[in-house]
Amino acid sequence: MQLHPAEKVVVITEKLIVKGVVEIIEAAGAKGYTIIAAGGKGSHAFRATSERAAVVDDFSDVKIEVVVNDKSMAEAIMTKITETYFTDYSGITYIEYIEVLRPSKF
Amino acid sequence: MQLHPAEKVVVITEKLIVKGVVEIIEAAGAKGYTIIAAGGKGSHAFRATSERAAVVDDFSDVKIEVVVNDKSMAEAIMTKITETYFTDYSGITYIEYIEVLRPSKF
Amino acid sequence: MQLHPAEKVVVITEKLIVKGVVEIIEAAGAKGYTIIAAGGKGSHAFRATSERAAVVDDFSDVKIEVVVNDKSMAEAIMTKITETYFTDYSGITYIEYIEVLRPSKF
Amino acid sequence: MEFLLDFLARLVTQFQTPTLGFLIGGMVIAALGSNLKIPNAVYQFIVFVLLMRIGLHGGIEIREADFTAMLLPALFSVVVGVVIVLLGSFLFSFLPGINRADGYATAGLFGAVSASTLAAAMVLLEEESIVFEAWVPALYPFMDIPALILAIVLANMHQHKHSEDKHSKVDVWGIVKESLRGSALSALLLGLALGLLARPDSVLESFYDPLFRGFLTVLLLVMGMEAYERLSELRRVAHWYAIYAFFGPIVHGLMAFGLGYVAHVLVGFSPGGVILFAVIAASNSDISGPPTLRAGIPKASPSAYIGASTSVGTPVSIAVCIPLFIALAEVVFDV
Amino acid sequence: MEFLLDFLARLVTQFQTPTLGFLIGGMVIAALGSNLKIPNAVYQFIVFVLLMRIGLHGGIEIREADFTAMLLPALFSVVVGVVIVLLGSFLFSFLPGINRADGYATAGLFGAVSASTLAAAMVLLEEESIVFEAWVPALYPFMDIPALILAIVLANMHQHKHSEDKHSKVDVWGIVKESLRGSALSALLLGLALGLLARPDSVLESFYDPLFRGFLTVLLLVMGMEAYERLSELRRVAHWYAIYAFFGPIVHGLMAFGLGYVAHVLVGFSPGGVILFAVIAASNSDISGPPTLRAGIPKASPSAYIGASTSVGTPVSIAVCIPLFIALAEVVFDV
Amino acid sequence: MEFLLDFLARLVTQFQTPTLGFLIGGMVIAALGSNLKIPNAVYQFIVFVLLMRIGLHGGIEIREADFTAMLLPALFSVVVGVVIVLLGSFLFSFLPGINRADGYATAGLFGAVSASTLAAAMVLLEEESIVFEAWVPALYPFMDIPALILAIVLANMHQHKHSEDKHSKVDVWGIVKESLRGSALSALLLGLALGLLARPDSVLESFYDPLFRGFLTVLLLVMGMEAYERLSELRRVAHWYAIYAFFGPIVHGLMAFGLGYVAHVLVGFSPGGVILFAVIAASNSDISGPPTLRAGIPKASPSAYIGASTSVGTPVSIAVCIPLFIALAEVVFDV
Numbered sequence A, B, C: 001m002q003l004h005p006a007e008k009v010v011v012i013t014e015k016l017i018v019k020g021v022v023e024i025i026e027a028a029g030a031k032g033y034t035i036i037a038a039g040g041k042g043s044h045a046f047r048a049t050s051e052r053a054a055v056v057d058d059f060s061d062v063k064i065e066v067v068v069n070d071k072s073m074a075e076a077i078m079t080k081i082t083e084t085y086f087t088d089y090s091g092i093t094y095i096e097y098i099e100v101l102r103p104s105k106f
Numbered sequence D, E, F: 001m002e003f004l005l006d007f008l009a010r011l012v013t014q015f016q017t018p019t020l021g022f023l024i025g026g027m028v029i030a031a032l033g034s035n036l037k038i039p040n041a042v043y044q045f046i047v048f049v050l051l052m053r054i055g056l057h058g059g060i061e062i063r064e065a066d067f068t069a070m071l072l073p074a075l076f077s078v079v080v081g082v083v084i085v086l087l088g089s090f091l092f093s094f095l096p097g098i099n100r101a102d103g104y105a106t107a108g109l110f111g112a113v114s115a116s117t118l119a120a121a122m123v124l125l126e127e128e129s130i131v132f133e134a135w136v137p138a139l140y141p142f143m144d145i146p147a148l149i150l151a152i153v154l155a156n157m158h159q160h161k162h163s164e165d166k167h168s169k170v171d172v173w174g175i176v177k178e179s180l181r182g183s184a185l186s187a188l189l190l191g192l193a194l195g196l197l198a199r200p201d202s203v204l205e206s207f208y209d210p211l212f213r214g215f216l217t218v219l220l221l222v223m224g225m226e227a228y229e230r231l232s233e234l235r236r237v238a239h240w241y242a243i244y245a246f247f248g249p250i251v252h253g254l255m256a257f258g259l260g261y262v263a264h265v266l267v268g269f270s271p272g273g274v275i276l277f278a279v280i281a282a283s284n285s286d287i288s289g290p291p292t293l294r295a296g297i298p299k300a301s302p303s304a305y306i307g308a309s310t311s312v313g314t315p316v317s318i319a320v321c322i323p324l325f326i327a328l329a330e331v332v333f334d335v
């Protein structure tokens, strides 16, 4: 099989806004995404991972990864999420260059 | 210390077949792997992360990462997993180019 | 918006030493980090993910990711962690090259 | 006529029992978009406690049970499991727009057994003070395993006929092992063994018994939420699955009721036992069956069989079949 | 004088009740750096069980309750929720160094209701054998939802005045829906509905009741640990939040106590009901409020409102307000 | 002779108690490859409840206890903890193929205490109606902490002798703090404090007591599964660890039994107390010890000490030592 270049957009943000972030991802035309529970620290407060009892559960982090094979779609997702959410909500986004096996899946 | 180029193979698939995927990874000669609980959506149904009660627990996603320093081994792992499982089971695989500190570990 | 090159340091190691690893990361000047629960296998024993009952809970893995935009800081973090911990504790570290939207955040 | 009235009255009362109330409550709040969630870790523990309690009770009873009394019901369990799968496979092979692998898997799931339905039936029988032999839940594996094996074997035979790869054989013993190793059967059998060999009576009474009913309400809440959430999956597949999932449990349960009646006449199987046996047959596997089928019939799409079972089959077997078979028993056995 | 002595005596006893003991214990071990942790999955289940129990009880009672008796307290609940938010918003708009959005969010959180504080008060009243109408906890949403809506509306109106974007409107119905869908209110309302429609009396007695007090101790332990851990966040924001969080609950509770007294005179609202009503007013939302406010007033910093509420507001409403209002009731009603 | 018969009879009965039944059941189903899993979140909560219950009970009793009666047993606890570590370290320094750091860590783990074994012994004594002073479990830290400190100090002294780095010193106070902060000791001490200062009697009776035995069965199931699963790790290290792990608990327990007898004669330490004291000594730490040792002796391989303790030490201390010491007490004290 043959490897094909593709992009992976990563978004790390508050669990609370996952729904909205996913909507942006789907609206941009991505064919899938993966969500992982996380915790962390950035410019805002420390967010615990979801293992430890948190009175306000929705404030832990999630990491969302989207593989696409169209760099402009990747950038569109990143820009849209940043503009919509990252003034008010905490979060970061970055892109990685990867290679996939079955490009038609993405 | 000196950085050395290496490859990271990522596989995101159903929890149910982790055992088989890991066997392929070990048979290919990789010296280690990391497993992370995940959820997500692709061409098949949405899979919840393993936090929310799921009557059928084995159907959430896992993300498996394997660092190797031999591109042909990386490709062999990806191809073998794709051929063995991805006709019937849901999943994606891709490769990232990374740099490691202690190359003999991989 | 414009993408800017940055580095992501990844450390996978025992939960037990997370505190020390995070201290190294913060001391090096990184502005944030993300922590994810993981399990895996390497040269030491197999470590279960934290989902399954483990009599000794602190011995599962965590994956820590740090985005920085200064390669020397990235290398300093990797070297320091390796020297401080990886003779006695199990763990791996590697670097990935990524692109971020708001470079001032890192 | 009287029977119908009785069944309807029972259905109405049933809708007021907490058992069904929580099931329906779960559906309703899921439909309303509630963010309430029962954590998966808790759900798994709940299932463990329910099955352990059922097992322990069964094991303690079997100690003094007359083994010969169990033989016929056990045999009938195998028969029912096998017949359900054959019937379902046959049906699906005629229906249009059905992937054959999906058909076998769905038939297998409906031949297999649901621990939650079983637990719900036990609570309802206890509430109605209808007694049953405590070993009846131990019939579970006798119906469950043959059904799963048969479905997988049939699916594989069918695939072999239509593929070049004539070499791989179905690993029957492997399927048996996987079934027994599943979390549900493991817990049930461990409980049986401990009930038989250890003396868990006091911990059963002080811990497992009081938690049983309460945990069941939580479990049914989860089942209700899942039933609603999986509807969307069910909608994407042929509507035959929904129809099969609605009528299947009733037909399977009536069939088993008939055989149970035979056992009643021949070896004195209790009326409560007959009802429970019919419910076991009516139930469709939720916890252990799906992974076994996913591994055994990978070509089948889980959306088809899980959607049908979770969204329609389980609600029907709990809300319709249990009161139906109790009403029927009243007519037949005059209890 | 006698009242003061009584309150102080009560405060001392209160510090010896397990309820408060676990709260303080949680703070102490967090301060000492303990690694003890209650898993989040368990915590969520505990909250579910507490609210389900409160709901079931309430629902069962409402069945035979006189609806007219509930009308006035329900109305007063809305009034109290609204007044608390108006008062708080007004105050914060005068205080220096306060971000307006943060002020509205904090006022909203203190107008909203805490299920844990409510549960603690119920246990303490039961321990003191002070009876109250079982539907009182059902006043929760009548205070909670208006407070949250009002805070969000005020914050948005304020922002609109100061921004060019005059288009977006506040989606009041959306906020109501989000509140009702939150895990806390969902569980409470589901419990109410099941208590009203199903017959959950036996499972309530065998499962939800016995777990209620025990789970509450664990919950308070978690609250205590969080109170300590969030102190650092509170320290980073203006100290006005801490002052407000200390006096707010007392003032809000006294205000509600007064209205409750009116209801006592007019419609015979019981003394225990008045106490509980005052505690509901004194409490500040911990589980459902924060996410609703985070979504509704995204400009507000959670550190400000969550820090104030978790680290100061909740401990004060449990440790000071509950004994205070009981002592007050003794004086006022001579119970 | 009579003693041997009694012990054997007791061993056989023991194998039929649920306590041991669940331990063995866990091993068996793990060996059979069962997929049953108890979620980690639930496991952690179970440990919390067990230790909280032990602590609360102890605290309540200490209120009216005669402190002088505790002095000698507390002193003996320190002595036993220290002697076990010295003995083990000495032994391992002679055995071939043993990494010195591993030897110190293993000795430390066997000097330290297991909460699960302690809980199992308490349940068995209660079942046999053998009374003991409720403060006996509070001896835990008096044995646990000195053992861990000593092992870490010895390991570090040894390493210093053989390395150039003569600067770093062992932070004894740091180790004490880490031990006390561990989740097991935190819960136990918090329980003690609350038992002493708050009045948790009613919640203890309605919640912690009924859950105690039930949760213990689940805990032992987990211990059994882990015991089997860690066998593979044990197999990879020198077999001396297995031999030490088998005989160590028996020898340590008998030693403590002797000292307990002295306390019996001198200050009237009860027979039940002596048994429990011996079991504490026989037990080896499972929850808190390993992380403390991992941090304190990083050069030691966890596979060695955890394998030995989990796969052999704990099963032996539960299945062999508890019945052995009860039988012994019958002979010695004629209970």
Ligand SMILES: Nc1ncnc2c1ncn2[C@@H]1O[C@H](COP(=O)(O)O)[C@@H](O)[C@H]1O
Pocket: A012, A013, A038, A039, A040, A041, A042, A043, A044, A045, A046, A047, A061, A089, A090, A091, A092, C030, C031, C032, C033, C034, C035, C065, C066, C067, C068, C105, C106
């Ligand atoms: N430099 C960084 N490296 C890795 N993760 C980060 C970094 N900065 C922020 N994060 C993650 O993004 C979340 C939100 O960041 P912030 O908006 O800066 O509070 C944090 O909780 C971290 O999980």
Ligand SMILES: Nc1ncnc2c1ncn2[C@@H]1O[C@H](COP(=O)(O)O)[C@@H](O)[C@H]1O
Pocket: A030, A031, A032, A033, A034, A035, A065, A066, A067, A068, A105, A106, B012, B013, B038, B039, B040, B041, B042, B043, B044, B045, B046, B047, B061, B089, B090, B091, B092
């Ligand atoms: N484009 C994508 N980006 C990120 N993750 C994906 C993507 N497509 C699929 N996945 C992940 O892979 C799993 C299986 O995908 P599929 O086989 O397409 O159903 C999904 O549940 C996702 O977790």
Ligand SMILES: Nc1ncnc2c1ncn2[C@@H]1O[C@H](COP(=O)(O)O)[C@@H](O)[C@H]1O
Pocket: B030, B031, B032, B033, B034, B035, B065, B066, B067, B068, B105, B106, C012, C013, C038, C039, C040, C041, C042, C043, C044, C045, C046, C047, C061, C089, C090, C091, C092
């Ligand atoms: N080659 C590898 N690829 C991915 N993860 C690895 C690899 N080697 C080790 N790891 C992870 O790092 C942890 C510690 O590794 P080790 O120090 O080799 O025991 C393991 O438990 C794995 O989670």
Ligand code: NA
Pocket: D084, D109, D110, D111, D112, D113, D114, D252, D280, D281, D282, D283, D284, D285
């Ligand atoms: Na069936």
Ligand code: NA
Pocket: E084, E109, E110, E111, E112, E113, E114, E252, E280, E281, E282, E283, E284, E285
């Ligand atoms: Na309030």
Ligand code: NA
Pocket: F084, F109, F110, F111, F112, F113, F114, F252, F280, F281, F282, F283, F284, F285
């Ligand atoms: Na010991």
